[in-house]
Amino acid sequence: MLDSLKRFLIGKPLKNEALSGEKYSVFMGLPILSSDAISSVAYATEEILLVLYPVVGILAYGSMLQVSSAIIGLLILITLSYRQTIENYPNGGGAYIVAKENLGLISGISAGAALSVDYTLTVAVSIAAGTAAIISAFPILEKHRVLICLVILVFIMIGNLRGITESAKIFSIPPYAFILGMVTMVIVGMVKYGVTGVVPSPPPATEVAAQSSVTIFLLLRAFSSGCSALTGVEAVSNAVPNFEEPSTKHAKTTLMLLALIVLIVFGGISVLANIYRVVPVEGKTVLSQIAESIFGKGFMYYYIQATTAIILAMAANTAYSGFPLLLSVIAREGYMPRQFAIRGDRLSYSNGIMILSMLAAILIIIFRGDTHLLIPLYAVGVFVSFTLSQSGMFMKWIRERGKGWLHKAFINGLGALVTGVAVIIIGATKFVHGAWVVIVIIPILVNIMLKIRHHYTAVAKQLKIESKELSSVDFEKDIYRNRVIVPIASVNKASIRALRYAKTISDSIAAFNIVMDDEEKEKIEKKWALLNTDIPLIIRSSPYRKVVSPLLEFIQSEEYDLKKGDIITVVIPQFSVKDWWHKLLHNHTSIFISTELLKHKHIVIATIPLRLKDDKDAIRK
Template identity: 80%
Template structure:
């Protein structure tokens, strides 16, 4: 049943040799990998106004243009910086690999931890923002905010589990539809203002300024909020291996197109917000108000709302492209669980996709799907990774002094300086609003990653056999003496099957049974006497109705009496039922026994299955 549902939802498994076909072209990679950066413009302007407008009122608009220009300048700098990263690190991993190779282990895994946090928050923020756009158009859905978020998250997760090509087909159209709507709105809005002379009315919720001038601190707070427009710029550099050959060229083209689109759309929305004097309103996004001012409540208004909602939700798809690839690279190097390095049925890193979805879902529930509560956590991680990546590239140029290294070092050095300052600004201005959580989580993740690596190193050290030792091992000469214990609940087909198997692997076999009263003891001993076998039966009474503990005690007593070179094999009879719900009707003692026995060094466990027929067939035969 589960397998059928799995195939229905994510499709049939793909062969390993199909991996070459699971790659992005520029046309498909642009909407998938730029969704986060493109969609961030839908709320970045609003985040700037949320800081400025309540404090300085109508003076906020001129300051907003200046802040937006600074963010656009940083975008240009980051674009050229990451273009160099793509050229020199085409195997993916982005900031993690760059920082680890050029700055050392701790900066490297710090960048990896920061990026991981950013990707998780990208999913939570994007889906929450998409839900907010839906609620702006349909306010009655407010009470279902969290449920809508979780449903969108589920759909995106399933789409990505279907593989790169499938997810690209599903998710590539909405970003293009959003870009078309934004460009149309920007052009029409500017034309209506400049050519037709339409003068927008002042905001209906005009704020009373609490101060008469714009201070540097206020501008820095607004800048830190608007920097959410830059999240997602690094995604292309993390996913270079997902592009078709030549992957480096295609990734660089995608990055440049991404930057150009963000520049036009973010800059255009900020200009329209200033022209139309749009102010933050509860229940209505700034973008929704701009669309209403430009188009009125007609088709294009709802087109903007729908495409905005979809692109905001689809922005999470950027994280689904970046996080699984990043965590697989980290996993290959031993700093994350090895399961993240494995590809699933559809050749995607399915364990990374599922982990990303699970943590994002928890964040959505905890923060109730509110974008403004999640935004303060959002930009810290990505700007930490920006800074480490740019610093790593700067150190690379200084160390290698390749041809043209000076101007490259200047680009990356400026990138490191500006993003480093941005980290301090964001961390300081957003600290009490929740950024402290990320500042605490990143070092915690770094420590956890180091612990994972230590564990893998310790395991490898204990399992390793050197070649000179390997040559001295004689498997035919040094045989284990095997003592077998078969725990049985009763004399039945499953236990007989297990006993027959036990006889094939050892001449020293003991059957073990636990009873809770004399009647049961007499019953099993009577049946055992009829059975034609020389296998001894040990029956122990359990006055407290315990099953596992008496068995463990008996096995441990046998283990205590073992001679050097002996092994104990516990052969467990196990019948399997046909239907999923039938499993709920049985106690699964085998799992508890196995869990305890695996703690012992000289005990092996074997399970002998007996597959039962369907109930209906048996009952029909009986009639």
């Protein structure tokens, strides 16, 4: 049943040869990899106003344009910088690979940890923002905020588990629909104001009176909040291998189109917010208010709301494209569990997709799906990776000094300086609002990654055998004496099958049974006496209902007479049932026995399965 459900949700497995077809074109890659950056503009302007307006009132609008201009300038610089990253590191990994190769190991895994945190927050923030847009249009759904977030999360996870091509088909339309709506709104809004002379109503007088002057610190706080518009720009450089050949050219084209769209939409929304004097209010997004001011509550208003909600939620798809690929690169180098480097049935990195979903779900539940609570955590990670990536590229040009190195070094050096300053600003202004969590988590992740690598190195060292030693390995010599123990709960078809198998691998066999009382002991002894076998039955009483410890005590006892070099094979009889829910009705004692016994190097575990029939067939017979 579970396998049928899995096939229904994610489709049939794909052969390895199909991997070449699981690639993005520019047309498909743009909406998938840029949905995070494009969607961020839907709430970036609002985040700026939420900082400015409560403090300076109507003066916030002029300051907002200044902050937005600074963010757009930073966007252009980052785009130029990442074009060079794509060109020189076409195998993916982005900031992780760049920093690791040019700044050293710690810088590399720090960038990887920062990006991992950012991708997780991207999913949580995007889905929370999408849900906020839905609730803005239908306030009655407020009490179901977390549930709506989780439903959207599961939908996106399943879509990505279906593979790159399938997810591109599912998730490519909403970003284009959103871009069309935003461009239309910007054009119509400008025309209504500039050509027809429509003047919107000013905010209430109580709301527009400035409470204080605009300070540098206030502008920096607003800048740090608005920098959420730049998250996702790095995703293209992380996913270069996912593009069709020539992958580098297609990735660079996608990055430039992404930057152009963000510039137009983010800049346009900031101008419209200034023109229409939109005031941030609880339960209604700035974008919703702008759309209502321009279109009224007609078709276009609901079109804007619908596409905004969808694109905000679909923005998580950028993280689903980047995070698993980044994790696979890190895992192949041994700094993350190897499972993340393995492709799933649909040739996607399914383990990375599922762990990302789980972490995002935890964040959504903890922060109750509230965008404003999640935003302060959001931009720190991505700007740390920006800074490390640009610093790495700068050092590369300084060290190599190839053709045009001075120009390239200037771009990356300036990018490193500006994004580094942005990290300090974001960390300082958002620290008490939650950024401290990310600042603490990144070093913890770095330490975990180093420990994982240390473990893999230790395992490899202990398993390694030199080539010269291989020729001296003697497979003919009888090194081990194999002794077999068959734990049985009762005398039944499964245990007899296990005993028969044991006879084929050794002459030294013992059946082992644990009883709780004398009545149970007498019952199994009577049944055992009916068997025509010379295999001894060892019975041990377990007043504390332990299973594994009496078995280990027997193996280590003088009675068993274990010699040096002996190998103990524990043959575990186990029946398997047909339906998934039947499994819930049985103890699965064999799992606990195997888990504990595998800790001992001289014990081998063998499981002998007995496949049971369907309940109806069994009863009928």
